[in-house]
Amino acid sequence: MAKYDKADLERRMHGAVEALKHDLSGLRTGRANTALLDSVAVDVYGSNMPLNQLATVSVPEPRLLSVQVWDKSNIGPVEKAIRSAGLGLNPINDGNTLRLPIPDLTEERRKELAKLAGKYAENARIAIRNVRRDGMENLKADENKKEISEDERKRAETEVQKLTDDMIKAADEAAAAKEKEILGK
Template identity: 55%
Template sequence: MAETFSLEALKTRMQKSIASLKDELAGLRTGRASASLLEPITVEAYGSRMPLNQVATVTVPEPRMLSVQVWDRSMAGAVERAIRDSGLGLNPASEGAVIRVPLPELNQERRKELTKVAHNYAEQARVAVRHIRRDGMDLLKKLEKDGTISQDDSRVKADQVQKATDSSVAEIDQILSVKEQEIMQV
């Protein structure tokens, strides 16, 4: 089967990169508690690494407190350790099968660190979008070389790919800007 070019497929892949960025940024802490803060954490459970949401329920009882209800009481220690070692600067306190995670006030230095992390996530998303662009451009060159599409068609489609790339990168920058303001807001 011959390869075909689909601008929609490329746009869909770019949107997936942006969705991934949004998920990663949701885990970055601002001044308020959010259950999504603990989503990236994995726990050593039953001989393998599992996402926290597969061994416990995370709730937000207060604006500056998370509550983690562990389903299997024997896993409480591992969950507490995973939260402490996550690099999010959290200090969980275990009360049996319930682990309370108070969110400390963010100081200016910590806010700057979180902003740097957000910039790294955004850069990874931009790189992913550029890789998708390169894949599309390579396919266009190959199709043109094989004679499947004309040079003019190739040029038009390449412009469309570039426009899609530019709009995706602009969306990533916009998302980053909003998150940055959220983090720096005291």
């Protein structure tokens, strides 16, 4: 059994919150955001490559993404990958770049995306609680091995619970901000 390590627990919980923020950044809100295309993989050179390894993505206008493909022979595959990524984006190919107008979200789609943001937040809370469980088990094991006293274990458990509460609060705040952004409220 691993020994209790507060810094490790903190790092793992913080990682869960950061992963949530990354997942949330990929949700479309009706405004252009380069993170929207982070999940797009393009079938080129005989393998699947992330879009950001083939092109530069920029936001020239609030409701427009511009994709500058470095190798012009890859424009077709990049356009196909964006269309089939399930993002609801329809690239306009002008020969050198792909322009992606960001369409308005329907009310139904907004609700779906808000629900998805909630699901991402729940997954982050579960990950944080799993880290807490590991920490609590390590503390009990340390106490059973007589490496720490009962008082030290209880004090450390209080620290772990406070850290857990703080991280869950951070996850909830990130999700609430994203839901507010998606629903346009």
